Amino acid sequence: MAPWVVAIIAMSLYLVFAFALGILAGRGRSFYSVSEYAVADRGLGLFVMWFLMGGTIFSAFAFLGGPGWAYSKGAASFYILAYAALGLLPWYLIGPKVARLGAERNYFTMGDLLGDRYGSRAIVVIVGIVSVLAFVQYLTLQIKGMAYVFNVLTEGHIPFWAGALLAYGIVVIYVVTSGVRGAAWSDVLQAILMLVVAWILGLYLVYTLHDGTGPMFEMIAREKPDFLIIGASGSQMSAMAFSSAIIMSMIGFMMWPHLFMKSYTTSERRIKLTVIAYPVFAIFLVPVLLIGFSAIGVVPPDALESSDQVLPHLITYEIGATGLVYGLIGAGALAAAMSSSDAITHGASVSVGRDIVLPLKPDLPESKQLWIMRASVVLVGAFAYYLAIFGGDGLIQLLLGAYGYIVQFAPPVYGALYWRRATREGALAGLIGGVGVNCYYQLFADATPLDMNAGMVALIVNIVLFVGISLLARQSDEIRARNAAFVET
Amino acid sequence: MADNGRRNATRAFVIFTIAMALVMVFPIFALGNRVEPFVLGLPFSMAWVIFWIGVEFVALVAFFRYEHGAEGK
Numbered sequence: 001m002a003p004w005v006v007a008i009i010a011m012s013l014y015l016v017f018a019f020a021l022g023i024l025a026g027r028g029r030s031f032y033s034v035s036e037y038a039v040a041d042r043g044l045g046l047f048v049m050w051f052l053m054g055g056t057i058f059s060a061f062a063f064l065g066g067p068g069w070a071y072s073k074g075a076a077s078f079y080i081l082a083y084a085a086l087g088l089l090p091w092y093l094i095g096p097k098v099a100r101l102g103a104e105r106n107y108f109t110m111g112d113l114l115g116d117r118y119g120s121r122a123i124v125v126i127v128g129i130v131s132v133l134a135f136v137q138y139l140t141l142q143i144k145g146m147a148y149v150f151n152v153l154t155e156g157h158i159p160f161w162a163g164a165l166l167a168y169g170i171v172v173i174y175v176v177t178s179g180v181r182g183a184a185w186s187d188v189l190q191a192i193l194m195l196v197v198a199w200i201l202g203l204y205l206v207y208t209l210h211d212g213t214g215p216m217f218e219m220i221a222r223e224k225p226d227f228l229i230i231g232a233s234g235s236q237m238s239a240m241a242f243s244s245a246i247i248m249s250m251i252g253f254m255m256w257p258h259l260f261m262k263s264y265t266t267s268e269r270r271i272k273l274t275v276i277a278y279p280v281f282a283i284f285l286v287p288v289l290l291i292g293f294s295a296i297g298v299v300p301p302d303a304l305e306s307s308d309q310v311l312p313h314l315i316t317y318e319i320g321a322t323g324l325v326y327g328l329i330g331a332g333a334l335a336a337a338m339s340s341s342d343a344i345t346h347g348a349s350v351s352v353g354r355d356i357v358l359p360l361k362p363d364l365p366e367s368k369q370l371w372i373m374r375a376s377v378v379l380v381g382a383f384a385y386y387l388a389i390f391g392g393d394g395l396i397q398l399l400l401g402a403y404g405y406i407v408q409f410a411p412p413v414y415g416a417l418y419w420r421r422a423t424r425e426g427a428l429a430g431l432i433g434g435v436g437v438n439c440y441y442q443l444f445a446d447a448t449p450l451d452m453n454a455g456m457v458a459l460i461v462n463i464v465l466f467v468g469i470s471l472l473a474r475q476s477d478e479i480r481a482r483n484a485a486f487v488e489t
Numbered sequence: 490m491a492d493n494g495r496r497n498a499t500r501a502f503v504i505f506t507i508a509m510a511l512v513m514v515f516p517i518f519a520l521g522n523r524v525e526p527f528v529l530g531l532p533f534s535m536a537w538v539i540f541w542i543g544v545e546f547v548a549l550v551a552f553f554r555y556e557h558g559a560e561g562k
Contacts, residue, residue: 075522078538082513085542089506092552093499213530221524221532228524228532231515243514250510272553279546283539 003323004155010327011150011334014193015170018186018338022174025185029178034370037179038108038350039264042099048184049266049274053088054281055187055339056259062194062288063333064145068307070292071299074220074227076237077289082246084282087253092275094254096268097417100489103264110260110409111355117416117486118424121359126431127409128355131257134402135348136384142341143168143388146334152312153330161389167334171342172381175349176374180265183342190335195284197332202287205294205314213290220296227296244453252407252455257355258347260413345381352376404442404455408434411459411466419470420483426470434462496556505548512541 030036044052069077098113107113110131115124143164150163174182210216220227231239254260263271295310295318304313315329353373358364364372411430415422441454448454475483511517521537528536 075532075534078535081535081538081542085538085545086506086510086513089509089545092549093502093506214527217524217527217530217532225524228534230518230522230534239515239519243518246514247510269557272557276546276549276553279542279549282542286539289535 006323007153007326011330014331022182022186025181026178051188051191052184055191064308066288067292070289072307083249086250088278095271098263137402139384145337149333190339193335202290244456255409349377404438430462430466
């Protein structure tokens with residue numbers, strides 16, 4: 001049998017399993033409850049939580065971008081490890097607090113919390129719109145990844161549009177039927193599959209191409225002395241860019257609304273245990289980088305159009321195309337892309353329903369809210385699919401730098417939880433200022449001050465506005481007492 | 490703070506979080522930012538990051554045991 005036929009069979013098998021698991025996850029649960037759809041009635045177990053949160057760091061980026069970074073940027077790719085290790089730490093403190101507030105006051109999204117604390121619908125809608133735009137950008141990348149994997153591993157027999165439609169279509173269906181449980185249970189299968197594939201592949205490549213990590217890194221150090229150091233003359237990333245990117249991801253990671261929402265899906269104890277398990281996931285990313293390093297000196301840089309193709313190139317030209325390898329990698333890479341896109345698609349649908357439509361039309365009954373959320377799964381999905389497959393680069397350019405926008409939610413969120421004097425005006429001004437500055441650096445400016453991450457510059461502006469304007473305001477005793485309730489929970 | 494035997498280590502956790510971030514970024518990361526000596530076949534800079542991830546895991550387990558260890562099983 002030709003390798004690409006085996007690959008199609010293996011990937012189809014995986015897709016059938018993921019589909020069945022996603023659909024079955026919602027069986028026996030209420031189909032008509034917003035609480036069930038959005039946050040699984042606040043009752044997800046520890047095992048599922050681990051994989052749900054773990055799956056999100058293994059996106060399509062892990063199989064395509066991660067090796068690409070290691071191959072082309074060397075030490076700069078350690079940023080990915082640091083990011084995975086640090087991103088979830090703040091959740092240990094804010095997660096339980098958000099969970100308690102959510103259970104008391106019936107929140108499902110970040111917008112619910114901010115809207116209630118600051119008494120402002122404008123903040124909710126801004127957060128909703130900014131999140132949905134950031135989600136679409138992230139989704140577009142995942143869908144491109146799925147299409148690419150299908151296309152390469154079937155040797156071009158499945159066109160881009162069909163591969164993406166099949167894989168992402170399945171995600172859309174199980175998110176619509178099973179809500180967050182569908183995303184969570186399919187993530188268990190997906191996370192295990194991609195971990196196994198990443199380790200087998202990473203170790204196999206390092207040992208067949210270089211006789212182990214020691215000889216490989218010694219060779220790299222000999223050929224490119226500065227490649228494994230940050231900020232040296234031959235290095236691809238300055239010390240400031242590296243440091244500010246890490247700090248940004250640490251502050252921003254939990255501000256992704258689909259991750260923040262997960263605070264409402266489980267108990268305080270399970271949130272903390274999930275955070276504890278997270279460094280382990282960071283270690284799991286090590287072989288992903290090894291894949292990229294193993295290509296150095298093996299794949300000539302001009303053989304690739306972009307460094308993201310380094311893994312497919314290795315598979316096709318260096319390790320001999322056997323059907324089994326194709327199938328394994330195809331299933332692993334699809335799993336990686338799908339496990340992030342299901343959580344994001346779900347998050348986006350809840351954001352549209354709760355944070356954009358509901359504030360504009362507050363008397364919406366629960367059943368209508370739920371149908372709006374389900375409809376937005378399909379609509380957001382279709383939009384991201386369209387952008388990924390047919391969209392011009394111009395449109396995608398507009399949406400770049402999603403992280404820089406998301407991190408702007410941090411001041412109002414931390415302010416709501418820990419600072420009594422934080423005011424609506426301060427939060428609004430900070431948000432608008434931060435989003436605006438980030439937008440300016442993404443679209444119009446050529447460089448940032450001191451080579452800092454653009455989102456970081458915007459965050460500083462945001463904090464100054466937020467704190468400054470909040471301090472200027474005088475609050476009534478009534479509002480002060482209200483704010484205190486949030487801080488003391 | 491002392492409901493059902495639970496202890497609270499929020500302040501220590503904040504310090505721990507900041508410390509973990511600091512070892513991963515400059516200027517402290519400069520201590521680990523070199524190729525040699527190799528550790529288990531990995532360049533020192535990479536081993537540095539992985540080492541601190543290990544420390545982080547151990548510390549998290551300790552925090553959880555401190556805060557929730559006294560709760561009834």
